[in-house]
Amino acid sequence: MSKSKRFFSGLLTIVALVAALVVWSMLPWFGVLAIAVAVAAWLAFTRSGAIALAATRIGIAGLPQRWGASSVIVIGIAGVVGVLVAMLAMGEGFKATLSNTGGTDTAIILRGGSQAETNSVITRDQVPLISGLPGIARGADGQPVSSPELSQVVNLQSKADGTDTNVQFRGVGPAAWALRPKLKIVEGRKFGPGLREMVVGRGAQKQFANLDVGKQVKLANQVWTVVGAFESGDSNESELWADVDVLGPAYQRQAFQSVTVKLDGKNGFKQLSAGLAADPRLKLDAMTTHDYYAKQSEGLTKFLSVLGIVIGSIMAVGAIFGALNSMYAAVAGRSREIATMRALGFRGVPVVTAVMLETMLLALVGGIIGALIAWVVFNGHTVSTLGNNFSQVVFQFRVSPQLLWTGLKWALGIGLVGGLFPALRAARLPVTEALRAG
Template sequence: MKKQWMWNLLSIVLLAIALVVWIVLPWFAVLGVAVVIALWLLLTRTGRLSLAAARIGIASLPQRWGATSVIVVGIAGVVGVLVAMLAMGRGFQATLDSTGDDTTAIVLRGGSQAETNSVIMRDQVPLIASLPGVARGADNRPLVSPELSQVVNLVSKADGTDVNAQFRGVGEQAWTVHDKVKIIEGRQFKPGLREIVVGKGAQSQFRGLEVGKSLNLGNQAWTVVGVFTSGDAHDSEMWTDTETLASTYNRRAYQSISVRTTGADGYSQFKTAMAADPRLKLDVSTTREYYRKQGGNLSKVLEVLGKFIGTIMAFGAVFGALNTMYAAVATRAREIATMRAIGFRGLPVVVAVMLETMLLALLGGVLGGLIAWAIFNGYSVSTLGSNFSQVVFQFRVSPELLWTGLKWALGIGLVGGLFPALRAARLPITVALREV
């Protein structure tokens, strides 16, 4: 009894290790495994017997559609939830990764991790603008944009609750520094006036951001005069003149400086000159690097959460598959015993039951992936970003995530079919033939 218990425990541990290895296998390794199995099935006598036995079981699936649908629907649910959760994290990170580029620098106070805890004094701006590597516009003015970030409350379109939104003050050169930002409706704000342009993503998530509407922010009336799109995190923001925003909220310093450099070499020159100037104890990074770091923790949390929830659901799907396949083996006991009596050995019977279960798992994985793609791919949502304001982003159901979901489905099928398959192979022929 003790030996049997230890053997079962060892089998479970080895199976768990095999599943982990299976999940992390790259696509070419999975393809290689599939090719080896296919060749074995087609070229060996045992493999051909396994295929013949599997055809018999698969042909009877329509007569057992109620039980087999438990496997398909259960696995589809696991894959759908897993892919949707991972698509949320990938979409959020992709939005931040696409924000900025490698030739635009963001300057923060030394040691600051984000704009919210950064302070840059006004007298430092001319020093920053005079450093080598800073690009100049057509008017020969340095492309430098002193910026402020203010969190304000807006009303969500989804449920009517108050949510945080980012109200950004930008300098006159912001439209050239942030060259992805394009006005698609209305016009740019005018410096010195309480006018706002809003991102397309913010307009889709918050009420009252249509062109011509008036907002009360900081006890002042602001007018929405335009809508812009950037295809990145700035789509979630509202923009205005930085000096107007500073006077409204009594801000005497800036939080960040965005600088357009003359390219990769220009950025290196700018960063080196910044470090060499003792008057400027500031940190410099590319805007791409900065925004990528801002999303790192949340993306990891969403990925871990998705896999954790998927694992819990996978346990349920495994038990459903085990129950269904054990029932299928029991109802087909005479059929399996007959095959054993006419010459089918244990291995073909095991492989036949496994192929049947893996086919159902494959159908469930494909169904779950298609449902996740149809419902969630491109679906826009917002979440709280590192600056305590909402970031609007889209779920991204990529082929990589669909492939991950499919591997999870096949892993569930492997566990759910293995033990019933072993039971079928060990079924005493004389006992099984007497069952009705």
């Protein structure tokens, strides 16, 4: 074969391999299951499959004698899967925390065009106008259920490394508790109206220093007493809460930044949006609180997913080369064994299949180990990162079954690439040459 034909043949093989890996990575679980069932049926019910299975058993039986080379494949793939799943679990946990915040029965109102509370301003004279809009539910006292709120970023010391960290200090109105029914005081009590008292989220307590109930914290040159702690299972646990009428003057803030309201039934949001659009004095936008917080997670989640895939891909290249070297060495060391099998009637397809199955078995073991390590070490691990409000959001890594499945697919894909070329070499090795080399 001429050099040009070899070049184009190799190029075609690489293109086909890349296409196969792309298709493989996109396959749902039932697609992978179908392929596995088809391969198992071929191994069990065809003559060439039975020969391939026998050759595979011979190769697997020799793995203990090649434990060093085999461990390179297992450890390399375990590292790839562990890092990939951990990175994706970070993004999944951040997304889940913000997606669980708020609901479709409440809405947040911001200045028109604002993407977050930090760049929103709602003047005090606009608050009564908002309360009078249609679509806002009324409480037992007949008053609209709305909470004008202020979000102030403050510096607290991180427990992890002692550095100053941005934390969201939220001033809320009396209706804030009814608007967030998942939020429960689990220690101490609520802050008193008109007092420099605060309640803190459990997530904030875990990450930041001096937030135990009974402690005093100096903020804005004033001493605030922590009188309670709350849990909510969402991003609110990253915050400190106080009376908005006390927090505003402490930071010389004359306006609010958002107004959270309870929606009146299924059509409440449409009525509220129409009311805002119809009043020229209110150049404000409304979103359901669920959509608002879910949108805040999009950027970082995508970044972490892309970063995880990039880092995982770089590590996967290393793992593939490790698998290639190990399997080439294994094929070279078993050249006489392979030649003997071929002399006995083992054709090219069974030999290729045997080497591929052996490599993918090692890859599967590495993938399972990596996935288990990621689940044990990272699942539920609490961290914090900077959110859209330029303050820390406390969340937990979330190693979901879907991420574990993604890691295993990557492992099998690496095994597929790492075993293919050594398998082809084993099938093409001339019998006489292999016997002399052995």
